[in-house]
Amino acid sequence: ALSEKLQATLSDVRGHGTLTEDDIKKAMREIRLALLEADVNFKVVKEFTTTVRERCMGADVMGQLNPGQQVVKIVNEELAALMGGASAGISFSPRPPTVILMAGLQGSGKTTATAKLARHLKEEHNSSVAVAACDVYRPAAVDQLVKVGGQVGATVYEQGTDANPVDIARWALDRAKQDGKDVLIVDTAGRLHVDATLMDELVQIRAAVKPHTILLVVDAMTGQDAVNVAEQFAEAVNFDGVVMSKLDGDARGGAALSVKAVTGKPILFASTGEKLDQFERFHPDRMSQRILGMGDVMSLIEKAEAQFDEDQAKDLERKLRRNEFTLEDFLGQLKQIRKMGPLTSLLGMIPGFAGQQLKGLKVDERELDRIEAIILSMTPEERRRPELIKGSRRLRIAKGSGTNVQAVNNLVKQFGQMRKVMKQLGKGKMPDMAQLMKQ
Numbered sequence: 361a362l363s364e365k366l367q368a369t370l371s372d373v374r375g376h377g378t379l380t381e382d383d384i385k386k387a388m389r390e391i392r393l394a395l396l397e398a399d400v401n402f403k404v405v406k407e408f409t410t411t412v413r414e415r416c417m418g419a420d421v422m423g424q425l426n427p428g429q430q431v432v433k434i435v436n437e438e439l440a441a442l443m444g445g446a447s448a449g450i451s452f453s454p455r456p457p458t459v460i461l462m463a464g465l466q467g468s469g470k471t472t473a474t475a476k477l478a479r480h481l482k483e484e485h486n487s488s489v490a491v492a493a494c495d496v497y498r499p500a501a502v503d504q505l506v507k508v509g510g511q512v513g514a515t516v517y518e519q520g521t522d523a524n525p526v527d528i529a530r531w532a533l534d535r536a537k538q539d540g541k542d543v544l545i546v547d548t549a550g551r552l553h554v555d556a557t558l559m560d561e562l563v564q565i566r567a568a569v570k571p572h573t574i575l576l577v578v579d580a581m582t583g584q585d586a587v588n589v590a591e592q593f594a595e596a597v598n599f600d601g602v603v604m605s606k607l608d609g610d611a612r613g614g615a616a617l618s619v620k621a622v623t624g625k626p627i628l629f630a631s632t633g634e635k636l637d638q639f640e641r642f643h644p645d646r647m648s649q650r651i652l653g654m655g656d657v658m659s660l661i662e663k664a665e666a667q668f669d670e671d672q673a674k675d676l677e678r679k680l681r682r683n684e685f686t687l688e689d690f691l692g693q694l695k696q697i698r699k700m701g702p703l704t705s706l707l708g709m710i711p712g713f714a715g716q717q718l719k720g721l722k723v724d725e726r727e728l729d730r731i732e733a734i735i736l737s738m739t740p741e742e743r744r745r746p747e748l749i750k751g752s753r754r755l756r757i758a759k760g761s762g763t764n765v766q767a768v769n770n771l772v773k774q775f776g777q778m779r780k781v782m783k784q785l786g787k788g789k790m791p792d793m794a795q796l797m798k799q
């Protein structure tokens with residue numbers, strides 16, 4: 361994967377300081393190759409590497425990130441930016457029904473996406489959805505929409521294959537109004553290539569139903585072609601957003617990467633399989649991680665970066681070394697770790713950890729709540745000198761924290777053991793809190 365290649369390329373760069381021009385050159389070479397291999401438009405690749413190079417030149421290698429990780433982080437951020445921000449989803453018309461027109465080549469996945477979108481809108485927005493069958497050129501097309509539309513509980517408006525698609529669209533809109541539908545999705549015919557007849561029909565349907573949103577469905581498996589198609593549609597009918605279909609296949613991500621840069625239109629949804637629930641809002645960050653091939657490791661890096669203040673870490677290290685670590689510090693640590701989210705989900709982000717191995721390793725969040733409550737019920741003096749905690753103090757703390765004397769005892773005892781372990785560890789490493797607390 362690209363992330364591994366980048367890290368390998370830059371692994372010989374050690375310590376702190378800035379990336380050298382040579383490092384950056386090597387990294388850019390890997391990126392360029394990887395993107396071209398993923399079938400990204402070459403102009404996009406060129407612009408992209410320029411942007412990344414500039415950012416790398418200015419970047420100080422700092423914090424817990426090594427130079428390889430630093431570059432990966434920059435590349436990840438820029439890839440996500442290239443694909444546009446987070447998908448805003450569908451915007452609804454203030455006067456229902458919101459009309460959504462589906463466009464795209466034959467076989468791109470329009471009819472499938474029509475049903476999937478209907479399902480999505482029902483689930484996420486509780487909308488009542490109707491779909492209109494305006495592909496009259498292939499007999500099976502109407503049946504297909506009746507079938508998948510029915511499966512997702514959408515009302516299907518169809519007139520078989522004899523009527524004119526523009527008339528069907530107009531009629532369907534009237535019915536959707538009468539039936540009080542929130543959304544009408546108009547499925548249209550596609551052709552094997554972009555041609556004047558196809559565009560003409562779309563323009564007529566657009567005039568008839570005045571859609572609130574036009575979605576272009578493009579097949580991610582077709583790579584560069586998908587981008588060319590999108591460019592041609594952008595000129596002819598000016599769509600609002602893209603549904604990227606078949607992202608489940610061996611699509612290399614090139615189409616997803618280029619489409620926004622080339623057409624200026626965002627990818628709103630990703631269709632990721634033949635099942636009708638395999639459809640979601642497009643997440644540029646996830647896509648870029650997929651392209652980089654690194655699980656969710658990026659978000660882990662980011663969370664760690666955001667939450668662990670370097671000065672604080674140094675301070676902690678000093679305290680550990682001098683054995684001045686108190687329950688107060690412990691509380692601070694606990695809070696920092698918890699700010700990063702549930703411990704199990706954090707562990708799940710580490711590639712090797714995801715899946716199986718996690719099942720045995722459960723961190724009890726409630727236990728952490730209790731520990732926090734107990735420490736919070738102590739006076740500052742008690743937090744600094746836990747050896748004071750005896751007799752009535754113990755009872756007071758137990759009451760204050762809604763626990764019992766035994767729990768307070770345990771914590772004080774465990775903390776004493778932890779201090780010992782830390783003393784042995786001497787200097788350096790951050791202790792593994794979860795492990796220590798399980799003792």
Ligand code: GDP
Pocket residue numbers: 464465466467468469470471472473550577605606607608609631632633634
């Ligand atoms: P249309 O001609 O544009 O309406 O395309 P269809 O919706 O009929 O889809 C064409 C084919 O692609 C069908 O066999 C679908 O099952 C399949 N298909 C559509 N979307 C996806 C997807 O996201 N993943 C996969 N694997 N297949 C899809």
Ligand code: MG
Pocket residue numbers: 470471472495501548
């Ligand atoms: Mg179709």
